[in-house]
Each structure stands twice: as structure tokens, then as C-alpha cells.
Amino acid sequence: ETGVTQTPRHLVMGMTNKKSLKCEQHLGHNAMYWYKQSAKKPLELMFVYNFKEQTENNSVPSRFSPECPNSSHLFLHLHTLQPEDSALYLCASSRPLGQGNYGYTFGSGTRLTVV
Amino acid sequence: DQQVKQNSPSLSVQEGRISILNCDYTNSMFDYFLWYKKYPAEGPTFLISISSIKDKNEDGRFTVFLNKSAKHLSLHIVPSQPGDSAVYFCAASALYYGGSQGNLIFGKGTKLSVKP
Numbered sequence: 001e002t003g004v005t006q007t008p009r010h011l012v013m014g015m016t017n018k019k020s021l022k023c024e025q026h027l028g029h030n031a032m033y034w035y036k037q038s039a040k041k042p043l044e045l046m047f048v049y050n051f052k053e054q055t056e057n058n059s060v061p062s063r064f065s066p067e068c069p070n071s072s073h074l075f076l077h078l079h080t081l082q083p084e085d086s087a088l089y090l091c092a093s094s095r096p097l098g099q100g101n102y103g104y105t106f107g108s109g110t111r112l113t114v115v
Numbered sequence: 116d117q118q119v120k121q122n123s124p125s126l127s128v129q130e131g132r133i134s135i136l137n138c139d140y141t142n143s144m145f146d147y148f149l150w151y152k153k154y155p156a157e158g159p160t161f162l163i164s165i166s167s168i169k170d171k172n173e174d175g176r177f178t179v180f181l182n183k184s185a186k187h188l189s190l191h192i193v194p195s196q197p198g199d200s201a202v203y204f205c206a207a208s209a210l211y212y213g214g215s216q217g218n219l220i221f222g223k224g225t226k227l228s229v230k231p
Contacts, residue, residue: 004158033218040124042117043159043204043221056218090158103149104219106158 003027006091006107014115015081021110023074023091030095032074033104034066037088049074081114088112118142119207121222128229134192136225138205141186145207149219150179150190153202162203163190195229202226 004025013019023032034046048056049068063085065077074091088111092104120139128134136150146167151159165172165179165188172179178191192199205222 006158035221040223042119042223045218045220048218092158103161103164104151104159106151106160108156108158 004091004093004105004107006089006110008110009108010111010113012113012115013078013081015083017081018077018079020078021076021089021091021112023076023107025072025091025093025105025107027093027105028095029093029105030071031093032068032071033092033094034074034076035090035092035106037090037109043090047076078112081112083114086113116141117222118145119205119220119222121203121205121225123225124223125226125228128195128227130197130229130231131194134190134195134199134227134229136190136192136203136205136227138188138190138222139186140188140207142207142209142220143186144209144211145220147208147210148179148181148188149206149208150177151204151206151221153204153224159204192227195227197229197231200227200229 007022030051032049036044045058046060047066052068063080067075088109090109091107094104118141149164150162152162153159163174163177163179165181170181181188202224204224206219208219210217
């Protein structure tokens with residue numbers, strides 16, 4: 001158990017479907033992140049939330065819609081995705097900058113396949 | 116334009132020998148560097164970090180070296196064990212500057228295979 005839980009672990013969806021990815025942490029962290037990992041590419045930062053406020057949207061298409069209702073939960077709502085959106089979606093959390101060891105704790109990821 | 120580069124996609128090492136994983140960066144504002152390890156079907160896990168005020172940090176079998184003038188860091192694993200076989204990601208951050216500069220930027224990863 002990493003402390004950051006992502007559900008579902010695997011998801012297959014059609015291009016017209018609407019689905020949501022969920023991330024939950026109980027580490028007392030106040031920053032949460034969505035990353036995308038595609039084959040042979042670096043981990044790509046998608047969104048950053050600090051204290052429930054979105055502080056970064058890394059030019060992500062609007063078919064990806066994040067939601068952070070509180071510091072412990074983060075969602076990624078998916079709508080009309082494309083096959084090239086198939087990837088491993090990783091959630092991470094961290095302490096705010098300046099508060100001790102600054103490292104991210106990652107979840108196990110959701111393996112998304114768009115058909 | 117990649118700010119953090121891991122130019123070797125894979126590395127194969129014999130058990131007991133040294134594994135050296137390399138990472139280069141381009142952003143001179145980066146002041147904090149981390150290595151993460153990732154097994155299949157799991158998220159990356161933090162391994163070791165180094166601040167730019169140091170040039171070496173050691174934790175058991177793992178040592179990270181930082182050469183600021185060359186904008187290069189490396190991870191040494193001695194001795195290598197089969198359980199070390201995983202993908203290793205280098206990450207960097209401009210912590211001092213804060214804000215979005217403080218977000219971690221990752222490389223593509225290097226897949227290490229340690230053979231018995």
C-alpha cells in the first residue's frame with residue numbers, strides 16, 4: 001500500500017464514453033498531481049492542485065477534466081477520448097513546497113485503453 | 116523540448132556488479148534532483164534525492180552524484196541485485212523558485228536488468 005490509492009486499476013472505454021478516474025491519499029499531503037505515462041515518453045505532468053486549487057494545467061485537452069473536492073481526493077473526468085489517449089495515468093501527492101522532504105508519492109496508476 | 120534527459124533506454128548488468136544510470140538536464144534553475152524506481156503495474160517509488168548544494172548523497176547501496184557544471188547526475192547501485200531490475204526515472208525541480216517551477220520534471224526512464 002503506497003498511501004496513494006487509484007481506482008480503477010484498468011479501464012477500457014469507447015471514444016463516446018464518459019468515465020472518471022479516482023485518486024485518494026491519506027498522507028496529510030496538500031498537493032496532488034495527475035501524470036500521463038505513454039510508451040517511450042517521459043512522465044507528462046497534466047494537472048497540479050495545491051490546497052484544492054488548480055495551480056497548473058499543462059495544456060491538457062478539455063476532454064480531460066480534473067476535480068479536487070478536498071486535499072485528499074482527486075478525480076480525472078474523461079469524455080470523448082481518442083485512441084492516442086491510451087496510457088497509464090498516475091496520481092501523486094506531496095507536501096507543499098518548503099515543508100520538509102519534497103518527494104512525490106505515486107499511486108499504482110490506472111491503465112486506460114481507448115477503443 | 117526535454118529538460119531532463121535519460122539517453123539510455125535500457126541497461127543490462129550482471130548481479131554483484133555496479134549499475135550506473137545517467138541523467139542530463141538543461142534547465143540551470145533546477146536545484147533538487149530525485150531518482151524514482153518503477154516496477155511493472157506499480158507507480159514510481161522514491162529512491163534517493165540530492166540538493167544542488169551537494170555533489171553526492173549515499174543511502175545504502177544507492178549513491179547519487181551531481182555535477183552541476185556538466186548538468187549531469189548519475190545513480191550508482193553497488194552491488195546490483197536481481198530485485199533492482201526496474202525502470203529508473205530521473206526527476207528535477209527548481210524548488211527555490213517555487214510555484215510551477217517547483218513541479219517535478221521527469222526523464223523517459225532507463226530500464227535496468229540485473230542478471231543472476
